[in-house]
Amino acid sequence: MDKIEKALRKLTVAERAKIKKIFNQLLSGDFSGLNIKKLKDRDDIFRVRFANLRIIFQRKKNGKIMILHLVRRNERTYKF
Numbered sequence: 001m002d003k004i005e006k007a008l009r010k011l012t013v014a015e016r017a018k019i020k021k022i023f024n025q026l027l028s029g030d031f032s033g034l035n036i037k038k039l040k041d042r043d044d045i046f047r048v049r050f051a052n053l054r055i056i057f058q059r060k061k062n063g064k065i066m067i068l069h070l071v072r073r074n075e076r077t078y079k080f
Contacts, residue, residue, distance in 0.1 A: 004070050007071065044058050053070065054070075
């Protein structure tokens with residue numbers, strides 16, 4: 001089972017709906033209205049913040065988006 005799918009199953013229905021909407025925005029390239037920040041010391045890795053959830057994604061040189069992690073914010077969130 002995929003880590004992202006497993007993390008999605010642990011969310012509430014409302015959180016899951018919002019995260020899926022954010023995923024669709026990311027994959028379509030529409031970043032408007034999203035709280036996105038580039039991670040330090042990483043050229044192509046960013047995070048999206050929604051409440052206490054973080055979506056870590058990589059933007060490839062060809063413009064494609066790969067979602068790496070979906071986690072609740074804690075002290076180990078950005079250690080990967």
